[in-house]
Amino acid sequence: MIRNILWSVAAGALLISEATEAAVRSYTVPKQGVATSNTVVPVRLPPMPGIKYQTPEGWENLPAGAMRAASLRIRGEKDQVADVSAIPLPGFAGSELDNVNRWRSQVGLGPVGEAELTKMVEKVKIAGEEGHLYDIGGQTSGTNAASRVLGAILRREGMVWFFKVTGADALVAANKAKFVEMLKTVQFTAGEERVMQLPASHPPIGEEAGALPPSHPPIGGASPGQTELPPSHPPVGGANEEAARKTASSKWAVPPTWKEEVAGAMQVARFTISGDTGSRAEASVAKIGGDGGGALANVNRWRGQIGLGPIEAAALEKETSTIEAGGIKSLLLDVTSTDKKKRLIAVSVPGGNSTWFYKIMGDEALVGRERDNFIQFVKSAQ
Numbered sequence: 001m002i003r004n005i006l007w008s009v010a011a012g013a014l015l016i017s018e019a020t021e022a023a024v025r026s027y028t029v030p031k032q033g034v035a036t037s038n039t040v041v042p043v044r045l046p047p048m049p050g051i052k053y054q055t056p057e058g059w060e061n062l063p064a065g066a067m068r069a070a071s072l073r074i075r076g077e078k079d080q081v082a083d084v085s086a087i088p089l090p091g092f093a094g095s096e097l098d099n100v101n102r103w104r105s106q107v108g109l110g111p112v113g114e115a116e117l118t119k120m121v122e123k124v125k126i127a128g129e130e131g132h133l134y135d136i137g138g139q140t141s142g143t144n145a146a147s148r149v150l151g152a153i154l155r156r157e158g159m160v161w162f163f164k165v166t167g168a169d170a171l172v173a174a175n176k177a178k179f180v181e182m183l184k185t186v187q188f189t190a191g192e193e194r195v196m197q198l199p200a201s202h203p204p205i206g207e208e209a210g211a212l213p214p215s216h217p218p219i220g221g222a223s224p225g226q227t228e229l230p231p232s233h234p235p236v237g238g239a240n241e242e243a244a245r246k247t248a249s250s251k252w253a254v255p256p257t258w259k260e261e262v263a264g265a266m267q268v269a270r271f272t273i274s275g276d277t278g279s280r281a282e283a284s285v286a287k288i289g290g291d292g293g294g295a296l297a298n299v300n301r302w303r304g305q306i307g308l309g310p311i312e313a314a315a316l317e318k319e320t321s322t323i324e325a326g327g328i329k330s331l332l333l334d335v336t337s338t339d340k341k342k343r344l345i346a347v348s349v350p351g352g353n354s355t356w357f358y359k360i361m362g363d364e365a366l367v368g369r370e371r372d373n374f375i376q377f378v379k380s381a382q
Helices: 002-014 096-106 114-120 169-174 176-184 241-249 295-305 313-319 364-369 371-379
Strands: 041-052 059-062 070-075 081-090 122-126 129-139 146-156 159-168 187-198 259-261 269-274 280-289 320-325 328-336 342-351 354-363
Touching: 081 169, 096 114, 096 129, 096 146, 096 159, 096 295, 114 129, 122 146, 122 176, 129 176, 146 169, 146 176, 159 169, 159 176, 169 176, 280 364, 295 313, 295 328, 295 342, 295 354, 313 320, 320 342, 320 371, 342 364, 342 371, 354 364, 354 371, 364 371
Parallel strands: none
Antiparallel strands: 041 187, 059 070, 070 081, 081 159, 122 129, 129 146, 146 159, 259 269, 269 280, 280 354, 320 328, 328 342, 342 354
């Protein structure tokens, strides 16, 4: 359904580390007229889980917004402000380490590994359940202004909730206790359907429920009014998980020892591999527009996922190699954690205006055993 497509698109925009496209075979668009210069187009969004909470003294409630279940503002001296948000995302939504490293990058800090992560976490109560809080201080990118992020994470009922305060360092730090108390008062509520108003200049999304408008150009061979996307159509977004998994796996020659799993919110496909001694590894595929930040940024992000520090641009060629994937020269990174327990192999394959990212990570010996399978998997892409 178009509602789920909108949800996936919006969620992907919030977490840019690795974007996803999940396949869907059909969609429905709401009935609406053609936008004119003085009209707006209402688009119904899927129900979002809601919350109730006690607003801390001095904090200002704001309209929640398309992806926020709650939005608040804190004002301080000298025009200082801090933003407070509560955002639920479906499914995987990235690992805790990935999200913490994303927050660290927002305040100019490099990535950390699992060992450092366990030292940073503070346990907090969110609606009576145990959540994890991270207090991250740094400075705003491109400035010398000290800034801080308070980020709390709670996983419940197939959703990941992110509660976050971002702003001037001193202001955020001074309001930490209020933030922790607010989390204790949270109550989860049933979601309500929402309507987003597209700007007047936005082209019509659809003229008839269940059909493309007659004026819509063909999509991969589809004719006007056709609701079923053709098999050749690229993934649109994640309403039908079963179709998404089948479509994703059909693009590659998947090794028989790999078990296909539900793709995470930021993935196109995901697989788990089990070893004889209980060891585990995970392989994933993701796609993002552009180059994902460039080779150096991607390499340092991957290194951070197994606790390794960043490298400089001068060391990039020495630390990586290349392979041919579909006739395209592609960057390959193969690194092992300092304690020799984890190994990560990643390949980035450029293609037009986007890049495909392949990764296998887990037990060092198991990833080593699966290296050839992984490389063949990447090369088998169609």
